[in-house]
Every structure is written in structure tokens, then in C-alpha cells.
Amino acid sequence: MKLVFATNNLNKLAEVQKMLPDSIKLLSLKDINCFDEIEETETTLQGNAKLKADYITRKFSFNCFADDTGLEVESLDGKPGVYSARFAGEPANSENNMQKLLEDLKDKTNRKAQFRTVVSLNLNDEQFLFEGICKGEILKKKHGEKGFGYDPIFKPEGFNVSFAEMSSEQKNNISHRGIAIQKLVRFLEEKYS
Numbered sequence: 001m002k003l004v005f006a007t008n009n010l011n012k013l014a015e016v017q018k019m020l021p022d023s024i025k026l027l028s029l030k031d032i033n034c035f036d037e038i039e040e041t042e043t044t045l046q047g048n049a050k051l052k053a054d055y056i057t058r059k060f061s062f063n064c065f066a067d068d069t070g071l072e073v074e075s076l077d078g079k080p081g082v083y084s085a086r087f088a089g090e091p092a093n094s095e096n097n098m099q100k101l102l103e104d105l106k107d108k109t110n111r112k113a114q115f116r117t118v119v120s121l122n123l124n125d126e127q128f129l130f131e132g133i134c135k136g137e138i139l140k141k142k143h144g145e146k147g148f149g150y151d152p153i154f155k156p157e158g159f160n161v162s163f164a165e166m167s168s169e170q171k172n173n174i175s176h177r178g179i180a181i182q183k184l185v186r187f188l189e190e191k192y193s
Contacts, residue, residue, distance in 0.1 A: 001188075002027055006038070006052045006066035011148040012177070019172055019181050024188065032060050045070050045082055046129060049120035057122040065121040065184065069177060071150050073101070073138060075110040084150070094149050101138065102153065111137045113154065115176035119184050128187065132179030147171065 004027045005016055017026050029035070038055050040048040045068040052066035070081040080087035080101065088096035105111060112135070119130040135157045142152035144164025151163035156174055163171050172178040 001025070002063070004029070004032055004056055004060070004062045004064040006056045006064055009148075012067075015168060015172060015177065016181055018168065019178065020185060021189065024185075027062070029056075032056075032062060034060060040068065040082075043082060045116060045118040046120070048082065049118045049129075050127065053120040053122045053127070063121075063123050065119055067117050067119045067177065067180065069115060069117040071101075071154070072114050072116055073105070074112040075108045076104060079104075098142065098150060098153050101150070102140070105138055111139075113138050115150075115154065117176040117180040119180045121184060121187075123191075130180045130183040130187070132176040132181070132183065134174060134176040134179065 001023060002025045005013060006029060007013060008029055013026070013028055020026055034056065036055075036059075038052050040051065042048045042051055048068035049066050052068070053064050056062060056064040056066070068082070070084045072078045072081050080097070084097070086092045086097075088100040114133050114135045117132045119132075121128045121130070136155050137157075139153045139155050139162060142164070143155075143162040144152050144166075146166065146168070147164040153162065155162050159166075163175065
């Protein structure tokens with residue numbers, strides 16, 4: 001089965017491809033000649049995930065899934081949340097986002113946070129939603145070179161290392177996106193096996 005993942009983020013694409021069974025051929029937006037910038041105008045992760053999946057299905061007639069992820073920090077009332085990718089403003093830049101978050105937390109003792117991903121799947125004219133949450137805390141400085149986004153400053157619960165210090169396999173087993181995608185994969189396997 002061919003399934004489009006509505007993302008231009010090559011890191012995310014590679015991460016997800018490793019998690020899917022061989023029976024599912026993952027296509028990128030580039031693979032279907034979609035070079036449109038899909039504006040994320042919704043105020044919730046679920047809204048943005050649905051918006052992106054609906055856009056691809058409507059315009060290109062492909063079965064498709066899209067995700068939206070936010071880092072929700074308890075002492076910042078859930079911020080940056082849906083605005084995580086552009087927390088420090090335009091242009092979107094992971095380094096600037098991390099620096100702004102560390103600055104905003106410098107006087108806070110509560111560093112509890114969670115990553116939350118919502119995946120919206122459009123499959124044969126039906127829509128399905130899957131959510132994944134990974135709880136943890138924000139470190140005081142960056143650790144590790146792997147991963148992307150906020151990975152160097154996020155330490156998941158029960159671990160002594162940041163996401164950026166983990167192998168992709170280790171991270172995929174416990175991460176927010178990993179959990180949501182595992183739910184998606186189980187759903188597809190049940191439906192098509």
C-alpha cells in the first residue's frame with residue numbers, strides 16, 4: 001500500500017519510515033510533486049494535523065497522514081505547544097527555539113514537560129486520529145548531537161539522557177511520535193492483514 005506522509009521534514013520522514021512494515025511504501029510530498037507550503041493555521045495540534053492531511057487528500061487524491069507535534073512545558077502554561085516550530089519567530093530555527101525556551105525557564109524550578117503528537121490519517125474517505133505523549137523534563141543545557149528540534153534539551157522520564165543522546169531505534173520506542181505512529185501501524189496492520 002502507498003501512503004503519503006505530509007511532511008517536508010526529512011528527519012521525520014526517515015524516522016517514520018523505519019517504523020513502518022515493508023508492506024507500506026511511504027511517499028513524501030516531493031514524491032507526489034507537492035511543493036506547496038501548507039500553512040498551519042489551526043490553534044490545536046489536532047487541527048493542524050487534519051488540515052495538512054485534508055489538503056493532500058483533496059488536492060492529490062492520495063491516502064495520506066500528517067502529524068503535528070508540540071512541546072508543552074508545565075510552568076509555561078503548555079507553551080510553546082502548537083507554536084513549537086516557530087517559538088522564537090521566523091525563520092523557524094531549532095537553535096533559536098531552544099535558546100528562547102531555556103531563557104524563559106531560567107528562573108523556573110518546575111521543568112516538567114511533555115511532547116505530544118497527533119497523527120491524522122485519511123484512508124479511503126475516512127479519517128482516523130492517533131495521539132502519542134512522552135513526558136519528561138527540560139534540561140538546563142544541550143546534551144547530545146542526534147535528533148532534531150528540541151531533542152538536545154528534552155530528557156524523557158525514566159532516562160538519564162536526552163533524546164539527542166539516544167539511537168533512533170531507542171527514541172522511536174518511547175517518543176511521542178513513535179507512540180502515535182505505532183498506534184497508526186497497529187491500526188493499518190489490523191485493517192489490512
